[in-house]
Amino acid sequence: MSDSPKRILCYGDSNTWGSVPLSDLRYSDQVRWPKILQKTLGDSFDVIEQGLGGRTIAFDDQEGEMLGLELNGFKLLERIIVSQLPLEYVIVMLGTNDVKVKFNASVEMIIANLKLMINTIKQSADYLDHNPQIVVSSIAAIHPQVNLLCDDFLGREGIVREINSKIKNLAVTEKIHFFDGFAYTQEASADGLHFTKQSHIAFGENLSKKILELEGKKYNM
Numbered sequence: 001m002s003d004s005p006k007r008i009l010c011y012g013d014s015n016t017w018g019s020v021p022l023s024d025l026r027y028s029d030q031v032r033w034p035k036i037l038q039k040t041l042g043d044s045f046d047v048i049e050q051g052l053g054g055r056t057i058a059f060d061d062q063e064g065e066m067l068g069l070e071l072n073g074f075k076l077l078e079r080i081i082v083s084q085l086p087l088e089y090v091i092v093m094l095g096t097n098d099v100k101v102k103f104n105a106s107v108e109m110i111i112a113n114l115k116l117m118i119n120t121i122k123q124s125a126d127y128l129d130h131n132p133q134i135v136v137s138s139i140a141a142i143h144p145q146v147n148l149l150c151d152d153f154l155g156r157e158g159i160v161r162e163i164n165s166k167i168k169n170l171a172v173t174e175k176i177h178f179f180d181g182f183a184y185t186q187e188a189s190a191d192g193l194h195f196t197k198q199s200h201i202a203f204g205e206n207l208s209k210k211i212l213e214l215e216g217k218k219y220n221m
Contacts, residue, residue, distance in 0.1 A: 013093070015096070096139045140199070
């Protein structure tokens, strides 16, 4: 039996990267949820951060292209998965940016894209005969009324709960694991979009409980 730590890939957007609201700064290692996950799980796990601001599940974004960034999460997914194998878990928290007004995406379209992403993770892992467990998270609440900088989402905040309900159902049909990240990230930050410090910590600590449940261990703080 290998003594190597179990590797967990966290694939997400700016809330996985750790954007501080109303700034270009990044939260410290003491705050970001992947780092909280690492700290709580301990040395038996190796948590890999793969967050990028503006990343969507599967929509091209010209704003990102102008900056030389590939924000379509689907396009880079396969090479990122293969480059990080072996993996015990892949955690996906994407969908917030897909809600933007400019994409005019229906709930059904967003969920269909997420399903395609999940199946691509499964197929990519099969490349080297690895079968990581997939954990998909619900997306966070959006509060465009808090700050006009969040107007990319104005009028779209109401579909978040419907998306999350569909994500939960998708996890069942795809036989993967669901984590209700929404439950720990409803607090409105200064920009109405990015996690507060408290949300990062709560998200990371409760996700660690989920991982340890899957590992068959009791969670102790």
